[in-house]
Amino acid sequence: MKIICLQENLKESLITLERATSKNQTMPILHNILLKTEKGMVSAFATDLEIGIEKHISCKIEKQGEVMIPVKTLLQFIQNLPNTRVGIETKNNTLHIETEQNKIKIPITSVNEFPLVPKIQPTKTITLQKGLVLKKALQQVLNSIATSYSLPEITGVLWVVEPYTLKLVSTDSFRLSEKVIFQKDTYTASHPATFIIPQKTAAELVRDIDTDEPIDISLNEHQIVFTMKNTTIISRLITGEYPKYEQIIPTTSKTVVELEKGEFVSQIKLASVFSSKINDVKVCVKKNKKTMEITSQDQGKGEFYAAINLPGVTGEDVEAVFNYKYLLEGLANIEDEDVVYELNGSASPAVFKTKTGDYRHVVMPIKT
Known part of the structure; x- marks a missing residue:
């Protein structure tokens, strides 16, 4: 093999591919x-046997071939x-790389030892007309994914x-995020489908999607392929049945509040300074005063109090204690300045959502 590439093209692709290589020392x-x-x-192509990434790099090809590096x-x-x-050439089981100023040699082994690039037989297909729609949607649910393997x-x-x-x-059982992409002018699908992609695959898609070019998705029972302009991501699917998440989301609310997100976020951040080791912040809605009181306290740090005027509130007075990190992360996923906040007391989930209904973030309260 003999090729000539630009350093910039090689670098960007190698950075992506390096993330897909295995760190397992037992499979060098x-x-x-x-x-x-x-x-x-x-x-x-690189793989860790859970996810594989294939990048297409523009190069001048002087001699066909393949090499494992x-x-x-x-x-x-x-x-x-x-x-x-950058010139790259294979000679006598050695990789020669040459630039105007540098020459290096890297020993190589047979490509026959490298895993084959998977070719799946799809049973279902999906096309996202605008790649950035998928990128944004995945960003809005990434931080609620569980990191514990007790429930894969x-x-x-x-x-x-x-x-x-x-x-x-x-969901990680403490909070839940749901993003809805509406079909009109957004996606097409050959069949209805329900499946689970690993966190690593979702995070890699967020990193790799950088244009609004369409994304083609093919899948079968065990694997899924995302095909983009110069990148293909192949991933295993997580087997098993996802919990009935709809049962977690409240269908009614004791109190519904309309919030200006910016002010609420600012006060929660200030309250977090005085929260205890469990990151607790108390939220108390006063219907008649149309205010929300935010408090926190720690024996060693002191106490915090703030009151926010509410544009709108319906229902009854309510108070609950939440992990401030879960509140802030959910609110960060909402671009709109106007947010609907539904509360259900000190022992039931609260919900942040957009007025259009395309995003919901459910947070379990801390029981005190």
């Missing part, structure tokens, strides 16, 4: 990437180069594809 073969010429460009060594070298032309089903993002809506859901 997965510390490599597979570089292969095809159809006027170079394909580079240790990605960490290659990336460290390429990152420290200026944006220059909630360590990923649930997709519920229906005729008129595509729902993305995540």
Whole structure:
């Protein structure tokens, strides 16, 4: 193989591929990437056997071929180069890399040892007309994904594809996020589908989607493929049944508050300074005064009090204690300045949602 690439093109692709390589020391073969010429460009593939990423890199191809390269060594070298032309050539089980000023040699092994790039037989397909719609939707549910492996089903993002809506859901049992993508001019699907993608796959999609180009999705019972302009992400699906999350979301509310998000966020941040080790902040709604009182206290730090005037409130007086981090992270996922906050007392979930109903963030209160 003999190719010539720009340093900038190589660097960006290698940074992405390095994230997909395995850190498992018992399988050193997965510390490599597979570089292969095809159809006027170079394909580079990395995998940790859970997720695989294939990047298409624009290069001048002088001789066809393929090579397996240790990605960490290659990336460290390429990152420290200026944006220059980089020549890559294989000779006698050695990789030769040359620039105007540098020449290096890297020992290589047979590509036959590297895992095959998976080719799935899809049973269902989905097309997102605008890639940035998916990126934003995943960003809104990422921070509610569970990190504990005691219940594997909630360590990923649930997709519920229906005729008129595509729902993305995540929960760690303390909070829950639901984002709804409406079908009109947004996506098409061959069949209804329900599946769970791992957290690592969702996070990688957020990093890699950088244009509004369409995204094609193909899946079967065990695997899913996301095809973008110059990137393909192949991932296993999480098996098992996702909890019946709809049962967690309250269908009625004791108190409904209309909030100006900016002021509420500012006061919660101030209250967090005086919260205890369990990050507790008390929220108390006074209907007749149309105010929300926010308090926190810690024996060593002191006490905090603030009162917010509410544009609108219906229902009854209510108070509850919440983990301030869960409040702030949910509010950060809402772009609108006007937010609806539904409370149900000190022992039942509260809900933040947009007025359009396309996003809901459910937070369990801290029982005191």
